[in-house]
Amino acid sequence: MQEDIYNLSTPHLIIRRDVLENNIRDMALFAQSAGVSLRPHIKSHKIPEIARLQIEFGAKGITVSKIGEAEVMADSGIDDIFIAYQIIGRDKILRLVDLAKRVNVRVGVDSLYGLDILNEAFENQGSAIDVLIEIDTGLKRCGLEPGKGVIDFAKEVLKRRALNFKGIFTHAGNAYGAQNRDQVRQIGEEEGRIMARLAGELTRHGINVEEVSVGSTPTAKISGKEKGVTEIRPGNYVFYDAIQMGLRTADENMCSLRVLTTVISKPSPDRAIIDAGSKTFALDKGAHGVSNVKGFGYVVGKKGVVIERLSEEHGILDISQNHDIQIGEILEIIPNHACPVINLFDEVAYVEGSRVKGFWKIAARGKNR
Known part of the structure; x- marks a missing residue:
């Protein structure tokens, strides 16, 4: 693989x-x-x-x-x-x-x-x-x-x-x-x-x-x-995740779980849309009250870009501070809270660098009883 x-x-x-x-x-x-x-x-x-x-x-x-x-x-x-x-x-x-x-x-x-x-x-x-x-x-x-x-x-x-x-x-x-x-x-x-x-x-x-x-x-x-x-x-x-980054428990390089998402629209110079919404990221902006988190995930390598809003299948990005976002571009997002995000997927790819090494089934997802 x-x-x-x-x-x-x-x-x-x-x-x-x-x-x-x-x-x-x-x-x-x-x-x-x-x-x-x-x-x-x-x-x-x-x-x-x-x-x-x-x-x-x-x-x-x-x-x-x-x-x-x-x-x-x-x-x-x-x-x-x-x-x-x-x-x-x-x-x-x-x-x-x-x-x-x-x-x-x-x-x-x-x-x-x-x-x-x-x-x-x-x-x-x-x-x-x-x-x-x-x-x-x-x-x-x-x-x-x-x-x-x-x-x-x-x-x-x-x-x-x-x-x-x-x-x-x-x-x-x-x-x-x-x-x-x-x-x-x-x-x-x-x-x-x-x-x-x-x-x-x-x-x-x-x-x-x-x-x-x-x-x-x-x-x-x-x-x-x-x-x-x-x-x-x-x-x-x-x-780790964006919440842990906000608490200074971890930094970006310690965050192993990422979401890959594609930019599907750029309706205005200050707004871009990705193909991941609340059914991907959940709506967690901070477990138990943390306020050190901005938006609905941390956009890796795109300083100033904020996931401002989520619909079910759309993420709305504020790109007013960084216009370097193109339709078709794949972004890497560190979720705010990894725990509910993992529960929204059936499987995850484990990778080294830019290569996929295999897949793991998220076997206990949905086991809430």
């Missing part, structure tokens, strides 16, 4: 494989140097081949959001999976029971309701499942507030014979709302301190805490250094 990338039918998703592998290697080396385990979140890429690369470079296992993602990864041979999500609903519980028969799986919990349905299902099977309590360290999404309530909740876990309490986990997604790198650092340090302190409190109450797991790509290398943290769960780092 040596096709030129500019012969691909657009819009087309590509991964610059050398950059991808550098990103995977870099995070693995950080985890090793910090003395923490790496359990990357695969919701960002949804590709078994990339998950296996992460494990080859030293990841202990993977993290997923949904059972559907876990099933795809288990089918590909990955056997250590953390579902960092609350499993609620009879159909999902039954699928979880089946999944646990063939791979090592652990799940997140934050309610007595969740504890009871998990315990009942696994007790009926004569088995048990590992659980981690989700902690809210600032995102205000799922999770228990740090404090005595966590200790009381952990004691409730221990009362249930089919549940094995393994530890606590969090996701500092609020870092995506930071306005600068200093704020990211503050959020990451606070994330690590809260989790380490909470683990210490649990231990002082006689509760064994094996895992203190933190997440988010912007904060992983910050909270991961906190004494007492045992595991990091970054996901986006394999690709």
Whole structure:
């Protein structure tokens, strides 16, 4: 496979494989140097081949959001999976029971309701499942507030014979709302301190805490250094994106995921149209509130060009600051947020330079149940 990338039918998703592998290697080396385990979140890429690369470079296992993602990864041979999500609903519980028969799986919990349905299902099977309590360290999404309530909740876990309490986990997604790198650092340090302190409190109450797991790509290398943290769960780092560039977590050369798109119209000197719209880029201008992103993607090599608006199949470019855009030209775009973009495609070409080396199926796309 040596096709030129500019012969691909657009819009087309590509991964610059050398950059991808550098990103995977870099995070693995950080985890090793910090003395923490790496359990990357695969919701960002949804590709078994990339998950296996992460494990080859030293990841202990993977993290997923949904059972559907876990099933795809288990089918590909990955056997250590953390579902960092609350499993609620009879159909999902039954699928979880089946999944646990063939791979090592652990799940997140934050309610007595969740504890009871998990315990009942696994007790009926004569088995048990590992659980981690989700902690809210600032995102205000799922999770228990740090404090005595966590200790009381952990004691409730221990009362249930089919549940094995393994530890606590969090996701500092609020870092995506930071306005600068200093704020990211503050959020990451606070994330690590809260989790380490909470683990210490649990231990002082006689509760064994094996895992203190933190997440988010912007904060992983910050909270991961906190004494007492045992595991990091970054996901986006394999690709990075324009949001990470805005947060100064990454630069253009670290962004491995790109969209190739063709200029199809230039109706005025200040406006050009590309063949990629919201069905390609999604409408994300910043997860959890980041304001350091302009437009709907970063146009590589075209300083001043802004993807100003999106229709479903059209991207409207403001070229008032750079008129060097021609009909028929193929542009390379770094998405604002890689995670939803990968979920909009069936496959991605992995490339080296301008040559296509092969294709990967995005096997876990659409697995939102």
